[in-house]
Amino acid sequence: MPQNRPRLFLFFICGIFIINLLQAHFTELIFDEAYYWFYAQEMSWGYFDHPPMVALMIKLSSFFFDGELGVRFVSCLLSIGTLIVIWAMIDDEKKKGHIIDFFVLALSMTLLNAYGFLTLPDTPLLFFTALFLLAYKNFLDKNTFVKALVLGLTMSALMYSKYHAVLVIVFVLLSNLKLLTNKYAWMAVIVALLSYLPHFIWLYENDFVSVKYHLFDRPNAAYNFNKYTLGFFLNLVAIFGLTFPWIYRSLLRTKASDLFTKALLYLTYGFIVFFFISSFNRRVQTQWIIVISIPLAILTFNYLLKDEQTRKWVFRMGLVNIIVIAILRIGLIYEPLFPIYYETHGNKDWVKKVVAIANDNPVVFENSYRFAPMYEFYSGHPSYSLNNMNYRKNQYSIDSSEFRVQHKKVLYISPYIPERDISYKRTNGDIFYAKFIDDFASYRKLECIVDESELDDLINNNLSLKVYNPYTIDIALDKLKFGVAYLNAYKEVRDTQPINDLKPEQKISVLKANDTTNFTFSLPRTDMEDPKYFRLGISENDLPYGLNGTNIKIEQWNQ
Structure with a gap:
């Protein structure tokens, strides 16, 4: 050679x-x-x-x-x-x-x-x-x-x-x-x-x-x-x-x-x-x-x-x-030189805008495992993705990052916040809105477990629900609201409804720490035609419903 x-x-x-x-x-x-x-x-x-x-x-x-x-x-x-x-x-x-x-x-x-x-x-x-x-x-x-x-x-x-x-x-x-x-x-x-x-x-x-x-x-x-x-x-x-x-x-x-x-x-x-x-x-x-x-x-x-x-x-x-x-x-x-906007463009810029608004407070992004880590990387400040039932679970759903923002004043960012007094624009033109929450408290690790053996006739039956609290603290029931998402055959959320008849089996006021509480409920009616799945979620302190349950297939629907 x-x-x-x-x-x-x-x-x-x-x-x-x-x-x-x-x-x-x-x-x-x-x-x-x-x-x-x-x-x-x-x-x-x-x-x-x-x-x-x-x-x-x-x-x-x-x-x-x-x-x-x-x-x-x-x-x-x-x-x-x-x-x-x-x-x-x-x-x-x-x-x-x-x-x-x-x-x-x-x-x-x-x-x-x-x-x-x-x-x-x-x-x-x-x-x-x-x-x-x-x-x-x-x-x-x-x-x-x-x-x-x-x-x-x-x-x-x-x-x-x-x-x-x-x-x-x-x-x-x-x-x-x-x-x-x-x-x-x-x-x-x-x-x-x-x-x-x-x-x-x-x-x-x-x-x-x-x-x-x-x-x-x-x-x-x-x-x-x-x-x-x-x-x-x-x-x-x-x-x-x-x-x-x-x-x-x-x-x-x-x-x-x-x-x-x-x-x-x-x-x-x-x-x-x-x-x-x-x-x-x-x-x-x-x-x-x-x-x-x-x-x-x-x-x-x-x-x-x-x-x-x-x-x-x-x-x-x-x-x-x-x-x-x-x-x-x-x-x-x-x-x-790039023919279109791409995600390597302008991240440092929008992060600077958010840092100026947040003023050293942690930032919570609604439904964004993309923005939350990008913000934390370029700002050096803690962030968290609060995932709700219209989104999907990700690493923020299973790790300990939620605890870094608990009971702190946070800047909450979402495209859907009605209060529009705080906003920022990304390079691609997207506008996001923000508000401060003085005492942020989320409990996204609460688990809703439905007894699927009772699903033969969903409308006429009271269903059994177990709610497991994996946290080390008791959680007041009056801080929580329960809801259900209805999904189509492709597991896309098409409707959400509150559950208004949730009843604990015993008279209680809290979900005890590291314990399971039993409830009964019935599925609320929906205007969605022929739903194929449903999933339960919990709203804590008026935050959007979370991803607290699994997708459950609907075998029979008699509205």
Whole structure:
């Protein structure tokens, strides 16, 4: 190998790393990054929406830097690690003469580029997918205890990154079912399960809250071909930009000549088919399919080494992609270059406005796991998202952040406050209204448990309700109001009604601390036609009804 070849590869890797570091430092956080930064303030083996890898990355980054780079530093490391691992999986010796082609291909992939500096669960997902495939490739060469150990640890790291990483493992397994009779493969599975055990324990201790949300509680909408299925195909194009015809052509023309190539093909086609089927049920987000960037980078590069026309067109269109992506990346920092308002623009500005209004008091945002952590990151002051029954649960629903604002004077911010004496405008033109609450008290952890065995005839029966108070203080009943939300088949709230006939089984005035109180009630009437679910909520001190109960399916409705 000529002496300049490894230097050229190292030059590109170092250059990309430096550019990503600069981008990470000068670009304001996006809302999801702020939310994951909030995760990292209280390290745990799990979080409401995701496993803990993204929080660990942010915590490690914070040991080296402050500010935005203190959120993104590890992401910059993993992104160049992903490129190095992809390069290592390409066996063709001709690759040494096509280093520039490799980087043009990799850098032209839109989200692979974006996750070079953003800290999102997909960042470690991409890295550990590449590392898992490399470990599997080495495992195929020769089965040993050490290789089984490495394979198991990479599988565990994948699952600690994002739940749908299980699809990566499943599709690779389906490509080689003989693994089911391989003792070293089973050893790798045991290692993976043992190292993932802390998260399993966390899920159990938290009533499998993440699993329930992702599989059962996420709201949806009626099927729309343009938004769902057509949108899925547009996403398949968007993740590769102008190079997509040659990338998918490479995929179609690649044959499974060995077990590793077969795994890459199964992984790619598996994800495409799985999420194509999913598109008939819900909107498939672009990042859900980003995993195919890893196998397709390998398959496409191997193919363009053999096909000169593909190599030329990928190089030409890849350069155009890179120029467009570069302009957009600069636009993330310098707003006039970006074609539309984006969430990296103006966050410091609106946070300053709120700080000036709040005057060092904590800030409570109604229904916003996005604004609350962004405010706290840039202001350094405590904030909280008060989630109500028209929204959804999130990390603020299960952690201890509520206690930081209890019985304090807070600035309460919502788009819906009728008192409009305090307001501020965001960069995109949205106006939010605010009011001060002198003694803020919320009890969002109260749990409403309905006896579902009584649901045969909802209107004519008195239903049994248990209300569990997990707090260490008694809560006065006269501070609470109970209500019900009615949801459609897609779990969208369409009506809310107060419960006016709630009766305790015994004469009481408080919900006792760490205790359960029994009530009876009947569902109030609703103007909603054919509701499919209902959910109970509690309003404390005239705050909006909370998310205190689960979605309960209505089997029979006789209004």
